[in-house]
Amino acid sequence: MDEYSILVVEDNPDDQVLTVRALKKASRKSQVIVLEDGQEALDFLFGSDTQEPCKQLDQLGVILLDVKLPRVNGLEVLKKIRASTRTDWLPVVMITSSDEPAELVEAYRLGANSYVTKSIDYREFEEQMAVLARYWLKVNKVPKADSVRTL
Amino acid sequence: MTRHWQWRYWPLKAKLLFLTLSTSTLGIVLVCASLIVVENKSYQRQLESELHVIAGILAEQSAAALVFEDNNQLTSILSSLRRIETIRQVCVFDASGGVMSALNSEREESCPDINYAQPMGFSDNYYRLLQPVTLDDETVGHLYLISDLKALRAHIQTFIFIALSIGALIQLGLVFVALKLQRVVSEPILALSGTAERIAQEHDYSIRAPVSGQDELGRLGSTFNDMIETIQQQNRRILESRDSLERIVENRTSQLSLANKELEAFSYSVSHDLRQPLRAIEGFGQALEEDCEGQLNDTGKDYLRRIRAASVRMGNLIDGLLVLSRVSRQPLENQRFNLSDMLQEITEELNDIHSPLPTDVCIQSDVWLVGDDRMLRIAFQNLLENAWKYSAKEEKRVIDVSATSEANYITIAVKDNGVGFDMRYVSKLFVAFNRLHAPSEFSGTGIGLATVSRVIRRHSGDIFATSDVGAGATFYVKLPILPDGH
Structure with a gap:
């Protein structure tokens, strides 16, 4: 079986590079799609004037969604993902640099599957990314898109 | 159980009325009693002197008849007394004490034996009198006269009735005057106390006591009103300063909550925005160490180690500051x-x-x-x-x-x-x-x-x-x- 691909929505170019590096280190064969902000993520999932919606959602093992994003923030993206039957089953892991209890509660209320505070220590951060990649890409299973449609 | 019958619980009105009435009653009773006693005495004296005059005249008239033992004459003399209603019995004795003639007003009654001592003067509702009958300084007999005191009693009863009537009239007048007095004295006081009570209960310092006249009560009322005015002003000042204090507190509170919100936003941005570059420093430091280690000499590696240690310290500082700000503002x-x-x-x-x-x-x-x-x-x-x-x-x-x-x-x-x-x-x-x-x-x-x-x-x-x-x-x-x- 092919490895799932992984969608990373992260605005910080440094964190993009570091995240991809850490994920690739843990799961070499997985494809990592990187998007810059919330709007790009919505366009990727639902399509836009210039862009077709992603056709192979069931190839996505997980979405790593940063909470603080330009234009449309992570929690709003999460809300939209959960509001559509096309995407509401997708595993979403909220990633944040801050440690705000209110944000944590809100994320779970909106239906996040997981909530991870990026460690300040890069070694720990790398470990976090490795755990996420191993679990969501290798351990966890997501349904096939057609089975989601028929049920 | 309240003990409202106790004097100190009596209303002022009742106290005033009670005192006025009891004082006047005492006075009237004393005056009436002394008048009755005096009147009784003077009437008795008058009766006594009248009877003595009658007895003297009788003695004079009957002296000759006694000497001559003329009974007819005596009887006619005595019968002239029938017209005097109060005289109950008249007896004429000769010198030895034998009854010569008698007059009885109602039923037959024997004359007493004058050789035995008889109580004379006023006693047992009667007045008794023994008058010697003399002729040329020689006692020729005695005249015994009993008068009843019906007239005296009737007179005194009438007197008592009149005195009591006048007393009652005076009492009535006094009640009227007392009620009038109350209107003058107790009503302003009652109004004052009623006002004070209302103010105390309702805490409404705009209420004023009615002031009538310029006497002591009028002055008491105006002084009371002045006092309430002062309290009202002070109250107003207190309320005003409380209001302004509240406004200040409200202002400060909103400023404070604004500052708190700003602080919250600040600490969020500190936690998020300061950490990102730090992790990048740390991450690329490690990437450099792992991916390009062979290209660095020892000095380069030492610098790299210092960069990474500094970023760790910076991270700890940020964490510490975040905790400090959180313990400062969290409820x-x-x-x-x-x-x-x-x-x-x-x-x-x-x-x-x-x-x-x-x-x-x-x-x-x-x-x-x-x-x-x-x-x-x-x-x-x-x-x-x-x-x-x-x-x-x-x-x-x-x-x-x-x-x-x-x-x-x-x-x-x-x-x-x-x-x-x-x-x-x-x-x-x-x-x-x-x-x-x-x-x-x-x-x-x-x-x-x-x-x-x-x-x-x-x-x-x-x-x-x-x-x-x-x-x-x-x-x-x-x-x-x-x-x-x-």
């Missing part, structure tokens, strides 16, 4: 918890993390506190971490936590056998970013004790420390003993 949620258990947990965590040094920890058991346990955990975590850290260079770590209660305070002492500090700098101990040791000796952010102090002060407590350089330090946390759930 307290007080509850009762077992401090001993909490300290035990912290100790176990510290034992897991720190270098394996023989450690002897003694924590007094069953110490309970009321407070925000999350914040106090942060505080005691910091204190214990310090105790661990500054005793890391001893041969054996000895830490002792004990609690003592006094009055309304509980004091928890955290004692270590570490390096201690110089008491000259004790005032700098709890100020953020002030450190008493070089980073090369002991790492630290200088925020920990500031955070502890903030937590303790927010619990209305106090923190202080004592130490001798090289002989360990003791930190005392003094907290008020709160009732459970407050």
